[in-house]
Amino acid sequence: MNATKKAVDDILRAVRENRIWMALGWNDVKGRYHRSKLGALWANVSLMILVCALGPVYSRIMSVNLDVYLIHLLLGFVIWNYVSSIISECGREFITSTAYLVSFQLGYFTLIMRVVWRNFIVLSYQMLGFVLLAIIFGKIPQIVWLSIPFALLLITLNATWMGLLLAVLATRYRDLDELMNNIIRLVFFVTPIMWMADYSEELRFIANINPFFHLIEIFRMPLANSSLPIDSWRFMAIMCLIGWLIALPVFIRYRSRIAFWL
Amino acid sequence: MTYLNLENVSLDYPLYDSANRSFMRSITKNIPVGGVIKKREGNKSSILALDSISAFFESGDRVALLGHNGAGKSSLLKLLAGFYEPTSGKLSKQGKVSALLSLTAGMDAQISGYDNILLCGMLRGLSRKQVLAQMDGIAEFSELGTYLHMPIRLYSDGMMLRLAFSICASMEYEILLMDEWFGTGDLAFLDKAKQRLSQIIHSSSILVFATHNAEVARQLCNKALFLEHGKVIYQGQIEDVLRFQKEQLSVNTR
Numbered sequence: 001m002n003a004t005k006k007a008v009d010d011i012l013r014a015v016r017e018n019r020i021w022m023a024l025g026w027n028d029v030k031g032r033y034h035r036s037k038l039g040a041l042w043a044n045v046s047l048m049i050l051v052c053a054l055g056p057v058y059s060r061i062m063s064v065n066l067d068v069y070l071i072h073l074l075l076g077f078v079i080w081n082y083v084s085s086i087i088s089e090c091g092r093e094f095i096t097s098t099a100y101l102v103s104f105q106l107g108y109f110t111l112i113m114r115v116v117w118r119n120f121i122v123l124s125y126q127m128l129g130f131v132l133l134a135i136i137f138g139k140i141p142q143i144v145w146l147s148i149p150f151a152l153l154l155i156t157l158n159a160t161w162m163g164l165l166l167a168v169l170a171t172r173y174r175d176l177d178e179l180m181n182n183i184i185r186l187v188f189f190v191t192p193i194m195w196m197a198d199y200s201e202e203l204r205f206i207a208n209i210n211p212f213f214h215l216i217e218i219f220r221m222p223l224a225n226s227s228l229p230i231d232s233w234r235f236m237a238i239m240c241l242i243g244w245l246i247a248l249p250v251f252i253r254y255r256s257r258i259a260f261w262l
Numbered sequence: 263m264t265y266l267n268l269e270n271v272s273l274d275y276p277l278y279d280s281a282n283r284s285f286m287r288s289i290t291k292n293i294p295v296g297g298v299i300k301k302r303e304g305n306k307s308s309i310l311a312l313d314s315i316s317a318f319f320e321s322g323d324r325v326a327l328l329g330h331n332g333a334g335k336s337s338l339l340k341l342l343a344g345f346y347e348p349t350s351g352k353l354s355k356q357g358k359v360s361a362l363l364s365l366t367a368g369m370d371a372q373i374s375g376y377d378n379i380l381l382c383g384m385l386r387g388l389s390r391k392q393v394l395a396q397m398d399g400i401a402e403f404s405e406l407g408t409y410l411h412m413p414i415r416l417y418s419d420g421m422m423l424r425l426a427f428s429i430c431a432s433m434e435y436e437i438l439l440m441d442e443w444f445g446t447g448d449l450a451f452l453d454k455a456k457q458r459l460s461q462i463i464h465s466s467s468i469l470v471f472a473t474h475n476a477e478v479a480r481q482l483c484n485k486a487l488f489l490e491h492g493k494v495i496y497q498g499q500i501e502d503v504l505r506f507q508k509e510q511l512s513v514n515t516r
Contacts, residue, residue, distance in 0.1 A: 006347075023384045027370060027377075034372050103367035104385045105344045105359065172278075256347040260276050 007252040014109040021110050024100075025117030043125040047077055051129070054194070062196050067137040068224070069196075074133060075220040076193035078126045082119050083159045083215060084184050089115045090163030091170040091177040098262045108251075108258060112164050116156060130223065144222040151218040154236050158215060161243035168254050171261045187212055211239055264357035264436055264467040266319040266342060271351035273312035273337055273492070274300070296332035297492040311337040313492040314351065319468050319485075326479035326500060327472040328507055329489035335472035338489070339363060339439045342470060357436040357467060360386065364441070365426040375410035375417075375425055376401075382429045396432050403458070404428035405451070424451055431458045435466040442473040476504050 014021065033039045051074045059069035093111050100106045133139075170176040190210060197207035207213040214232035221229040275297070297311040312334050319325055327335040340346050341353065343361040368385045369378050379400050383393030401410055404424045414422060463469050463482060473479050479486060479500065486503035488496040488510075496506045 017387070019389060020384055020387070023381060023390075027373065027381055031370065031372055099364065099367050100385065102340060102343070102345050103361055103363055105361065106385070259346050261278065 003256065004252050007248070007255050010107040010251075010255060011109045013107040014113045017107070017110055018113070020106065021114040021117050024114040025121060028114070028118040029121045040121070040125055041128075043122045044128045047074065047081075047126050048129045048132070051077065058194060062199060064196065067133075071130070071133055071137070071139075071224050072196060072220065073194065074126075074129055075223055076191075076216055078123055078130070079155060079216045079219050080188065080191065080193050080212070081126070082123045083155065083162075083212070084188070085119045085122070086116055086159040086163045087166055088177075088181055088184055089119070090167040091180055093167055094171045094258060095262060101259070101262070108167070108255060109164070112160065112167060115163060116160055120156070142222070142226045144226055144228050147222050147228060148219065151222070151233075154233075154240060155215055155219060157240050158236060158243060161240070161247040164251055165243075165247040168250055168258065171258055172254070191216065211235065214239075264321045265355065266317075266359075266437060266468060266470070267352075267354045268315050268317045269352045269354075271312060271315045271341065271348040271353055272310065273334075273341055273346055274349040275309045275311045275337075277307045277309065297334060297337075311492050312341065312348075315492075315494050316351075317487060317494065317497060319470065321467045323485055324463065324469040324483040325471065326483035326486040326503070327470065327489060328474075328476075328479065328486055328503060333489040334492040335489060336363075336441060337492070338487075339441060339470065339472055342437075342439055355437070358387075359437045359439065360433070360435045361439040362430055362441070363439065365430065366422060369414060369422070369426060371415040372413055374413055375404075375406055378414055378425065379410075379429055382426075383432075386433055388433075400428045400432045403431065403454075420451070427451075427455050427458075431455070431462060433462075435462060437468045438463065438466040438470070440469065440471045442471070442475065442478070476507070480504065 029040050029043075033042050036042060038045060051070060055066060055070045055073060058073070059066045062069060064072075090112055093115050094101070094108065097106075097111050097114075100111065101108070166176065166180060170180070187210075190206060191212045192203070192207045193216070195203065197204050197213065214229070214235040217229045217232040218236055221227055221232070297309045298313070300308050300310055315338070327338060329335055337346065339361065340363070341348065342355075343359055343363070347353075368382045370381060373381070376397070379397060380390065380393050383396070384390065388396075401407075404410070404427075406421060406424060409417065409421065410425075414425065417425070460482070469482070471479070471482055483500050486497065486500045487494050488503050488507055496503055
């Protein structure tokens with residue numbers, strides 16, 4: 001019971017001390033683009049360069065219109081980058097931030113939130129690209145777009161349990177971090193980001209059994225197709241629940257051991 | 263009521279490196295430094311960094327932690343700070359614990375002195391507003407002037423120390439844990455720093471201070487714990503403990 005209370009305290013502290021992870025997260029983003037003229041705008045510019053270079057070629061391979069494909073690709077990348085970065089950066093977070101844990105008694109969950117926050121900032125910058133494309137292609141805002149903040153919340157909740165779970169386990173088993181990076185790279189190719197699920201029946205099937213497809217879809221569908229993917233929402237809600245039911249007990253059980261693993 | 267209470271607290275630090283299998287065969291007893299290395303069932307081994315420590319500190323206590331390298335001083339500080347949790351026994355505390363274990367902790371070499379002040383202040387739990395309110399005082403105390411606008415990777419070690427100390431010195435502490443980091447930096451500043459340090463200590467409710475230096479311990483503290491191999495072998499008033507330590511030394515060298 002004591003361990004549960006301490007783990008819950010750790011998480012509540014992160015809620016209370018939100019300005020700490022917000023400050024650290026901002027500082028991380030600023031640091032990444034330190035002394036560059038464009039600064040954090042690079043997060044957006046890099047993605048736009050990639051999308052605009054791939055778009056004309058791949059839209060022909062997928063045989064869809066350029067505007068449809070560009071928006072599909074951009075939104076796919078935005079969410080993919082967000083989720084995959086949170087997962088892989090969480091794997092190293094406790095190890096690289098040991099000094100913060102020792103000197104400032106930061107909670108472990110505070111550090112997880114720092115990773116989430118800095119990636120959220122990156123996502124916000126990258127969404128400027130969507131605004132740009134929406135204006136260029138004359139997309140009109142739809143009522144269904146109101147689901148976006150909630151989709152983002154659900155995506156974040158899902159990414160956070162994955163990050164927390166990996167952070168705890170990868171601190172103990174250092175091989176896990178490298179292994180995950182490999183898995184993440186592979187998952188990218190089997191997830192409809194560069195390709196589209198509607199291309200064929202078989203691809204549709206592969207996409208449907210991939211949780212990351214649904215994770216992207218609850219964000220991408222409303223913006224790209226003006227429709228609400230109810231099935232994906234259901235899938236993600238259930239995954240969020242199950243995920244936290246796995247991650248929380250692991251965190252509760254091993255939280256006090258993490259310090260010994262660093 | 264501010265207090266720190268340790269009841270039979272032990273810290274059994276597990277070893278995970280595969281290398282320990284070979285060196286565990288060559289365990290020698292009576293290594294003069296460090297906690298006791300234990301071999302547990304199977305291939306697991308651990309270091310008993312702290313061994314059944316009981317102590318009670320209350321408001322007004324200035325406690326020196328004395329002992330050899332690896333006697334457990336730093337482990338005890340990290341445990342009091344909450345980084346380690348006791349593997350057995352109970353630690354209870356009332357009051358906000360702040361640890362000055364490493365002076366430059368939390369500083370980012372790429373950002374300016376001012377930004378570092380902001381970041382470190384916030385890491386210590388202040389709001390942006392609260393740090394900004396103290397900014398001028400910190401800047402003045404550091405005597406760094408225009409340098410505060412430059413990234414601190416351009417600073418000399420002494421300048422870094424000034425900045426780090428000025429930040430730490432601007433806070434108020436309830437329970438203050440300190441590892442010894444005296445003796446660096448230029449002396450003129452150090453005099454001023456010492457003065458400010460004793461101010462901080464006097465305004466704090468409890469101080470726990472790890473040191474090798476009997477003189478500094480006598481100046482700052484009124485109580486002491488003498489640690490050896492993770493055990494408290496003597497605790498009490500500072501003079502008694504220092505006398506005990508002296509006797510120990512003369513016994514050992516004879």
